[in-house]
Amino acid sequence: MTDAVRSQRGITYRSVDGIDLELDLHVxxxxxxxxxxxxxxxxGFEVGTRSDYEETRALALAARGIAVATVGYRLAAAAPFPAPLEDARAAAAWLRAHGAEYGVATERIGSVGASAGGYLAAMLALEVDGAPPVVDAAVPWFGPLDLAFMTGGTPLExxxxxxxxxxxxxxxxxxxxEHVGLNPIANVTRGASPFLLLTGDRDRVIDAAVSERFHTALTLAGVPSTLVTVGGAGHEDPAIDAPEYADLIAGFLRSRLGGAA
Incomplete structure (x- = not known):
């Protein structure tokens, strides 16, 4: 897989509060x-790195013809929320301005993310405070997309x-x-970009009903949305990294962003 992909790592896209934030670009x-x-x-905005699941997600999509920028953002120990969202928007702006220098198309870009990253991917595709979406298509995986309806797990969990x-x-x-402004479902409007949502029906952290409610809100607003529920899959389940879902995501992104099959 990696023979078909050229990776450039450690590209600084933003410097803030003495921290250089970096991304890796897989083309x-x-x-x-x-x-x-x-x-x-x-x-959960507390742990994780941009190289997490690189082989089965970023490189899998790149091998299917989609260039992928994996982005590092500030975690809770470095800065309070909404710092990660500010970083996500800055990364998108940097890629719009500089992506062509690395041989990728930047007129239309998409966002993909898992769990907390799914939240960031979704927020970039919504109209927030009257501003248009930052990306042209979004693929959130089992993200906290309705902050008022987090039903996953038992009360103790x-x-x-x-x-x-x-x-x-x-x-x-x-x-x-300020809470409403950070709640993805509360910012769904007709102007949102198209979505492909993935979740597992056994998720004990973020219940599949969260993605279902978000999908319904998008549909009622007239926004193109597809929801895929993976049977037997939990949170960050390897089943969602299966090749058939990588095929599906790549096809969705290609159809919304352009590019040959």
Whole structure:
């Protein structure tokens, strides 16, 4: 797989508070200006690196003709939320401005992310505070897409890890405008970019119902949305990294961003 992909690592896309934030760019060889997707790792905004699941996600998509930028962003120990979202937007802007220098198409770009990264991927594809979407297509995997409806796990499991509270710093409160502004489902409008949602029906961290509710909201708003529920799959389940889902994601991104099959 890696023979068909050219990887350039450690590219600085932003410097903030004395921290150099980097991305790795994986480009299919032999493809002229392939479409570009940005991948954001998971980890609850507390752990994780841009190289997580690189072989089965970033390189798998690159081998299918999609250039992938895997992005490092600030975690909770370095900066409070919404720092990761600010970094995600900065990475998209940097790639729009500089991606062509690395041989990738930048007129239309997509976002992909798992768990916390799925949140970032989704937010980039929504109209927020009247601003248009930052990306042209999004593929969130089992992300916290409705902060008011996090039903995964037992009450004890949610007490140990509430995906919303872990980065808001408090339980989600719809009376607080800053919370509403950070809730993906509350920012669904007709102007959102198309979505492909993946989740597992055995997810004990972020219930599949969260993706289902988000898909329904997109559909009611008139936004193209496809929901894929993987039977028997839990959170960050290797089943979702199966080749058939990589094929599906690559096909979706190609159809929305352009590029030859």
């Amino acid at each position: 299919p060889t032999g493809a002229e200006a392939p479409p570009l997707a940005i991948y954001f790792h998971g980890g 949610l007490e140990l890890f509430d995906p919303a509270e872990s980065f808001l710093g408090a339980a989600y409160d719809p009376r607080r405008p």
